[in-house]
Amino acid sequence: MTTFHDPTKPKHVADRFENKHAAPVGSSAVVATTEEVRVTTPPEICGMGHRMKRKEDPRFIQGKGRYIDDIKLPGMLYMDIVRSPYAHAKILNIDTSAALAMPGVLAVITGKDLAAHGLHWMPTLMSDTQMVLPTEKVVYYAQEVACVIATSRYIAADAVEQVVVDYEPLDVVVDPYKALDDEVIIRDDKELKTNRIWHWEVGDQAATDAVFANAAHVVKQYMHIPRIHVASIETCGMVANYNPATGKMQLYMTTQAPHAIRTVFALVSGLPEHKIQVISPDIGGGFGGKVPVYPGYVVCAVASLLIGKPVKWIEDRSENLQADSFARDYHLEAELAADADGKIVGLRVNGLADHGCADAAANPSKFPAGLFSICTGSYDLQAAHVNFDAVYTNKPPGGVAYRCSFRVTEAVQMIERMADMMAHDLNIDPAEFRMKNFIKQDAFPYKSPTGWEYDSGNYHAALRKAMDMIGYEDLRREQAEKRARGELMGIGISSFTEVVGAGPSRDYDILGIKMFDSAEIRIHPTGKAIARFGTKSQGQGHETTYAQIIAEELGLPANDIEVEEGDTDTAPYGLGTYASRSTPTAGAAAAMAARKIKAKAKKIAAHLLEVNEDDLEWDVNKWQVKGSPEQAKTIQEIAFAAYTNHPQGMEAGLEATDYYDPPNLTFPFGSYICVVDVDSGTGEVKVRRFVAVDDCGNIINPLVVEGQIHGGLTMGLAPALFEEIVYDENGQCLTGTLADYLLPTAVESPKWETGHTITPSPHHPIGAKGVGESPTVGAPPAIANAVVDALWHLGVRHIDIPITPEKVWQALRDAGVTE
Amino acid sequence: MIPGEFDYHSPRTLQEAVGLLQQHGDGAKIVAGGQSLIPAMRFRLALPEVLIDINTIDGLEYIREDDGHLMIGALTRESDLEESALVQQKYHLLADAARVIADPVVRNRATVGGNLAHADPANDHPAVMLAYNAELIALGPHGTRAIPIDDFFVDLFENALADNEILTEIRIPTPGPGSGGAYYKVERKVGDYAISATAVQLTMNGNTCTAARIGLTNVSAVPMRATGAEQALIGKPITNEVLEAAGQAAATECDPSPDLRGSVAYKRDLTRVVTKRAIRQAVERAQGG
């Protein structure tokens, strides 16, 4: 357990990581911004910048993907789970006899059975602990209590009903502020009898206080960033296949991080790591929810180990929504200070993180509140201080970085709401206010008051472009006319800065494993290739974009490159896909490995052409002699020679591996503008238009980027207007089905209008930044700001997301507006 | 989400289906579109021992006019209602509702008969049929009987059908001259049940309302008529004050429960607003708008 879990010595912890996670890198030359996507290869090669259709899609759209539930092994057994109807209760007795007596039931596994092997507790990725199955008490509603293994899925479900558990209900803590009182201790397994998990501070408190003391204007707001769920279409599942003859454990598993999981399984179970093979097949959405290890996975693997047969566990929708890791759930008290000219000078944030019954976040271990300290956003301010506490409550453990680089969504929601509030208070147009306060293009690399070094940016260009695309000035005129007629229309802006691509090994690790990532490329004699990665696509399109990076570097057609991920027996080690890290890490590794191959190819070409290496220059897909380009060897010719005619003394073959340790994170950004119409009778909000201008540096595939942005914007619309996990006072989850937990559909989504600017990352080998999460991070405050903008003249200053019809109705009626 | 064990029958005729109901008593359940029953079975909230699938019976899916009525076969899919030219031309209230029931995928399977037989106040058809003053035709071992809609909804999920009766047809009186109808629903997203919705069918003589029936959705334990709102309209010229009075009456007489869709206060006020909007639209249609 690392020290930040120890609430007795909180403050010192901050010193360990404050201002240390972003050492200066690269030159300080200003990075120029363009709008033209750079394309250097012809369509046959399809390197970077081509709108290549995704190579993986033909199998997906024909229903030929292979997901966990498609895996059927001979003699396979099925697991189902008995879950707690209480959020906090002592377990007095578990009677499994009736279930065991049913034909087809092989085993009922309880906490006591696991305790015999020391497996009833497991570490979380944040070095906290979490129950696999309880022996003493349950701490959240729908907690796993016992697992039934049977010969059919139906028998397993019937047997679950026959397991009789006697509970003695205990007082439940749902409100994290009540948890702070320590009147009910949730984790009485711990030495320290407190619900407090950690305390964390970053920034300069004294400097921030001084700035606030002299500030002309201060705005202050409490806000809740609600608990939400990734709700991927595919739920979690596993097929565990232990072969007693070979001693090998195959784990087919819905995981975003197969390699790290293998290591953790080895350490926890004692099985040798070479006898564990984690295979992550096609995954129907991860979004951070498939990074943690859930109890179901562990019991499924134990069951296979004990019985010696394959065991399948597939979570159903309600189990997924009720018991898997949540995201967000930050309570924030924010204060923003500005000087007399309307220039932002300082930010102060007090946060309370509700982690449920265990800190099961998947943050890099030195960052208990993730990368929340990016919260000064796109603004150049003098001082900032962030002060955080985390507590246990009777809810499922978490929280995961749902399509966001570790708590950046929370930070962006806060700073963009606060900036808007300040603009409105000062009666300055929110766009003008942002332009005035943005970090200027020539200030990059920019050192933020919380210790980050932003790699590159041009915030003015992105916002200007978004304003032009949407017709900002006309919309403001329309709004004024409508307001005069009593109609409610709002315009909201979000100019976010993301921080993605964890991360440099000096500061970023998960359970001690450094957050590099890897690529291994092998070129076959006929010039085709296989490339394997430590990451794992769950819909991001890696099979296409990685191939395009290699195509760009080597001139091999992207269609000639097979991309493989997710099998720990074949792929190089890596930390997996989440936090928009694949392009910044494994994408960089792809380029670096390709460059190693290119260097060897040069030697082979020199040998074949009988010239000195220095006389060669690279052109798209071949090494050619300077000054006489007709003398050239293509990469395919070189590949063939690497196996048939390589220089004596050189190793045969053409392959390379790269483990890429990024020098810094990447800082994608964008400006989003949203227009809403509000129904003053019903409180309904309709998103009329939404323009998103993203800058993710150099673009590998514009089609894939747009696809990521469309999906991400919809996932940003979701918490803004619809989604929230709700508990009643007994800790019962009220949103356990998709009829209650509201995912927006095509009907609720506006037409997403996308655009881009391109400001490359100066330190990334191909100048790219992550992008998958930008829209999820950037969209919610644009929508929230638009709704508040529509109501500001009525005296409405803030509405917490999700902005439901009832919340708007309440705000309207409070302001005396009715139909 | 694995249902309990059950037997399954797919009769070819209504008589056969009634026979099966007779034989299995209250352990048997009819399945039509399955869009309410199957979810309940997967949560094991419903545990029927026998399922009688009426999808294999011919002649239960139709929409036709006869003898001053619109006849709708119980197995008619919502999507067929939605696409019916007849419904769109003459039965505006029904057409409005068909477009907002569930989502397009559910509407392809869900049936009008199932929607009513389920007796769920959250469903949209009960309020619609209350406003239309529809008649439901049931077939049992001793033949058919007609049940007035006002007598059909007995309790939450409980209708007036006997255990051995099947709902076969819904009859809606064809609206006379000067009539208009409308359905106004507020939902959180497509496919959601109403936060509140109002069904109105009325007749106008000039600017005076001469007859009106109003049904409310999802604001009571049993599908209900807003008789107070009806009285606020009948015999009066339609003015903003009358609309407001009708809306307020509906808000007062409804009896919503608080849930994730909203508090009681919100649902009542929303009922006022949607009732006004539905009446206004129905009046416009009645006046040829």
Ligand SMILES: Cc1cc2nc3c(=O)[nH]c(=O)nc-3n(C[C@H](O)[C@H](O)[C@H](O)COP(=O)(O)OP(=O)(O)OC[C@H]3O[C@@H](n4cnc5c(N)ncnc54)[C@H](O)[C@@H]3O)c2cc1C
């Ligand atoms: C995601 C989703 C959203 C929905 N949203 C809405 C909505 O917004 N508005 C709305 O109105 N509905 C909604 N529904 C419900 C849907 O319209 C159902 O289909 C309808 O309530 C039941 O019709 P069914 O044909 O599917 O009946 P089934 O589910 O097959 O049966 C329902 C009940 O009626 C009985 N039954 C069915 N037919 C007969 C018959 N002919 N005679 C006697 N008993 C019979 C069955 O035994 C059962 O008890 C939604 C459903 C889903 C899944």
